[in-house]
Amino acid sequence: MENLLQQIVNGLVVGSVYALVALGYTMVYGILGLINFAHGDVLMVGALVALQVATLLHKFWPGLHPLLILAISLGVAIPVCMLLGYVMERTAYRRLRNAPRLAPLITAIGVSFLLQTVAMIIWGRNYHSFPPLFPTIPLEPFPGVFITPVQVTILVASATLMVALIMLVNRTPLGRAMRATAENHRVASLMGVDTNKIISTTFILGSGLAAVAGVMHASNYGVAHYSMGFLPGLKAFTAAVLGGIGNLGGAMVGGIVLGLVETIGAGYIEQLSFGLLNSSYQDIFAFVILGIVLIFRPTGLLGERVSDRA
Amino acid sequence: MNELAEAIPYLGRHHPKAARALVLGLILLAPVLAASVGNTWVRVLDAALLYVMLALGLNLVVGFAGLLDLGYIAFYAVGAYTWAFLASPHIGVHLPFWAVLPLGAAFAALAGVLLGFPVLRLRGDYLAIVTLGFGEIVRIFMGNLSVTNGPQGINMLDSLSLFGWEISRGLQVTENFKINALVLFYYAFLLFVVGSVVVIRRLQFSRIGRGWAAIRDDELAAKAIGINTRNMKLLAFAMGATFGGVSGGLFGSFQGFVSPESFTLLESIAVLTMVVFGGMGNLGGVIVGAIALSLLPEVLRHIALPLQQALFGKVLLDPEVLRMLLLSLAMIFMMLLRPAGLLPANARYARAEYLHDKQEAA
Amino acid sequence: MIKKKTPAWMALTLGASLSLGFGQATAQEQVVKIGHVGPLTGNIAHLGKDNENGVRLALEEYQAKGLSIGGKKIKFELVAEDDQADPKTGNIVAQRLVDAGVKGVVGHLNSGTSIPASRIYNDAGIPMVSPSSTNPKLTQQGFAYIFRTMTNDxxxxxxxxxxxxxxxxxxxxxxxxxxxxxxxxxxxxxxxxxxxxxxxxxxxxxxxxxxxxxxxxxxxxxxxxxxxxxxxxxxxxxxxxxxxxxxxxxxxxxxxxxxxxxxxxxxxxxxxxxxxxxxxxGLPLDQLADKTFRDRYKKRFGIEVQVYAPYAYDAASAIVEAMKAAGSVEPAKYLPALKKVAFKGAGGDVAFDDKGDVKGGAVTVYQFKGGQWESLK
Known part of the structure; x- marks a missing residue:
């Protein structure tokens, strides 16, 4: 029993990072119909910038409180990623808004590779150890079930950010403009919405969330690496599609569901497959679930949009 | 080939015959020229031809039918593993290539249909992500099943052989003159590439090709004028996969070793980049794209390393990094400046707006 | 097509200049090329360089002793290639070494590149001795020309x-x-x-x-x-x-x-x-069979031995010892001698079994103590 509980905790932690990243995908897709393949790599940039700042702080003010270091490195990483998101949109994606539909996707793959390569040039190919900014002694809320302070923070922070984002989109003038732009660019701009500004804002918001996710990811696992964003990015995108792309609530649900399916799947795969498979197949869960959902419910779990919009 | 000839600046316009002769000469003499520097270049050319076949097959799916497939390398894997099973000591079967290649192609086509069926209803980005998943699933299975020998891969694959004569041993013409195996591989692969080009060309201008173009440009309209979109799409997946399968089999025979490492998502993306870079939907463009991008790393290694040594006295960026840098920049700038590729498809069977206009947003 | 033209032309001119370069060795002196392959770029580049240095040291030391084989004075030339730890690149550089006419190869570093490349060397009839590939498969392929000086997995x-x-x-x-x-x-x-x-x-x-x-x-x-x-x-x-x-x-x-x-x-x-x-x-570096190896290495290259350099040194030595024993630098002639070679190397005694694996290789267990890995036993 405590094993199942432990796996659920594991899944929730993984899932909430996915959800946070998935929000960025889903916002951009909702407004532009673009899979921003490079979104996962923004997460990587966030983590590595934070690592750089933390390392510098350690060097020059050795006695600084870890939580203060965390705050400062987040304070640097978030704006850097926001700027990156803005620059990406301005230089690459904006000019492609009316291009054939493959063009933006390929550009996005290109941007993703570019970010990874540049990060590799700056930070090298090694795995860097991310300094422990939280207390490392695990808590034991139930006997036999462990959770670290970082993981608690991840759960709380992602829940808060997600709720804040949904409030922003549904309750503020900016949110209304975003929804209008997503509905129809042309009409929105006729109604006096500066759609270019709204699209930029969307990228900036998404990138900021990715930066937070990056720092959380890195401090949870204690590593940062130039290609660390690719897989979480892919999984988060899967999560966004799973939940129904373009739907914020869907991204959250998709992220959590994917996280749970992956860990519980890996944990009980032998029982689930009657001994045929083992944990070496754990990575197929995300894709199998995705395939099944899309085939039987192409709009995703909570989706509103039809998959046929090309 | 005409497209290639036309693409040569000046000559193509003004002396089309000379341009054609030049292209033909280059294609035929390439391995000989390359061998004069070293067999390394012949090996690189051989690999480039395999990529040409892959790119041609993917172009059929993406360029002709407009179905974005990010898991294309899975079919390559199916072909390669078919070769590994049926022509290696792994299970002790050694079938000749004229039996293995069609089988590999058939299995790949079957895999194509298997993938095609469930995703018929999906379009665009959804299709991309599901095919990506499919490619990963195939790779994970290849890397874990015990029949495929898991991550260890399968070694000692037979090479192409004709009447008991193995191509990898080279051809002893006279006592002092021996044609190198790599050169022979080049011509063997060239035959397959030429065959593919002929088949694909016929397909493109057939009823089927026109049907694909119609689906690509407007699926609803295509359906309305009586095209069986379901069968056409399945056919596109199956045909595309066939070329991937043949190419995979040849890869197995050439490399002599297959392991799941060769079939990653990155390879799928690399082939897609070749197609897009050269010009989607245009055979000549796709061929140029595949050759240019597969030669790039070797050329870089020969030019960039000594150049950096000479300029800075040390190597600042190693060729692998440089290749990634150039590749990603090429992807971005090509799309921004020349979205239809190096040699764009002519609009014979494409709606002109499709090439330059996108759907109005949602 | 246009792209293809440039390398082809380059190829021609380069080819011409290369062929001019051959045949300059004097009658009494014979140049013998020995190849080394390892990743010289990428995240284990330092290990690749370490191996290369090991080979370089071995060849230089033989050279300094004034070696002659079959009546000719031998001048070694090290041809170092970079395989980026990538199988595809590995095959290409292997082909390049074969083209360059090397008489023996030390490498590759990784099993992943050694195994596919071994086929190329074996087909070309050039002995390959890996100093660090540990995958058992390497020597189980039945290739006569493949050896290693490192304990396998x-x-x-x-x-x-x-x-x-x-x-x-x-x-x-x-x-x-x-x-x-x-x-x-x-x-x-x-x-x-x-x-x-x-x-x-x-x-x-x-x-x-x-x-x-x-x-x-x-x-x-x-x-x-x-x-x-x-x-x-x-x-x-x-x-x-x-x-x-x-x-x-x-x-x-x-x-x-x-x-x-x-x-x-x-x-x-x-x-x-x-x-x-x-x-x-392998042995811990402070327990190497050749006690002065680390000092000689440091004196020559100004850096410390990383991991596998002693075994790369031994691999190169095995090739040269076999050439000496056979009285010939031609691979076909010295291969039988390489199979029977037996000498005391930097890492330990070097002799190969019938598959080409080193006999009685050592394995060391380390425990984390006082901030670092410390050897046990």
Missing amino acids: IQQGSVLGKYATTKLGKKVSIIDDRTAYGQGLADEVEKGVKASGGTVSAREFTTNQSTDFMAILTKVKMQNPDVVIYTGMDAQGGPMLKQMRALGIGAKFMTGDGGCTLDFIKLAGDAMSDKAFCSQA
């Missing part, structure tokens, strides 16, 4: 398994990273554990790109093992140890040579304790 795995069972605890869980290296080593560890009376309570799997191991570690925890053995690289091993402790698993942790690194210690952070062990093929 069968030997390492059985030592790992045996040490874990006899010294650390009978109940063992094994996790591997599903690479050719990780899976191969894990299989051997499992055999080693069973052979020495232990039980393998679970085999779990991850990938060489994963960062999250919580799900599989939770399963491992259920089995309550005495030892967890991970066969894979430090980039996964370090974080894995960390996550083990976060889940409250107190078992001892052991890893193969992929984790016997400084990076592992950094990545595992405060999860490191004297419950962490690793094994490495």
